């Protein structure tokens with residue numbers, strides 16, 4: 404094996420698999436954008452981070468309201484995720500185009516995406532701007548959101564936990580692919596033995612069944628068309 408070094412990966416952003424989320428923002432005319440990297444730098448206070456480009460429409464909405472909601476889509480929402488991540492809310496109504504339902508937040512005024520099995524309400528806690536080597540401002544900001552409320556569908560809550568196996572999240576994995584999580588390889592013994600091993604085994608078996616045919620079903624899903632609900 405030969406060890407190779409490359410500046411290519413220094414310049415690029417993440418190339419490892421990470422769950423894609425849909426961030427809703429804005430209040431009067433809410434919008435949605437796709438986020439490739441969600442950070443969780445601190446449990447107490449509970450903080451999540453997203454990195455919007457500062458010229459982006461959604462960034463303006465987030466800054467104006469000081470709030471956003473992180474919605475976790477399932478693998479069946481790949482097409483909607485692509486739509487929200489490649490169209491601008493300046494031109495289209497992404498809620499209408501994707502057939503998403505708005506549900507009012509409990510703490511924030513930004514709506515949650517009802518179809519996503521997990522929704523995390525955040526209030527902007529801090530923002531960090533970066534400078535490039537030549538002194539010019541960086542293209543993206545790091546926005547730290549304080550988690551103020553979490554919602555989940557009861558169908559993904561088993562054995563006292565939100566189960567990623569049941570969410571079927573979309574992972575962005577470069578180069579150029581979306582995938583979902585595969586089989587369980589082990590468990591974290593630092594947390595003690597599994598509380599309900601039989602339930603977990605059943606969940607895992609169900610997961611493997613779901614994986615079969617999932618890719619075909621998603622590839623056959625058409626892309627959302629342009630917004631139908633736009634005035």
Ligand SMILES: Cc1cc2nc3c(=O)[nH]c(=O)nc-3n(C[C@H](O)[C@H](O)[C@H](O)COP(=O)(O)O)c2cc1C
Pocket residue numbers: 423434435436437438439440453454455456459460461462484485487488489490491492493543575
């Ligand atoms: C998988 C995926 C991940 C993305 N991650 C980011 C990101 O972290 N930061 C960013 O600024 N844009 C990201 N985008 C692009 C925005 O979602 C996209 O520019 C969106 O259309 C902006 O919407 P708006 O113009 O309505 O604000 C991502 C797109 C995709 C498809």
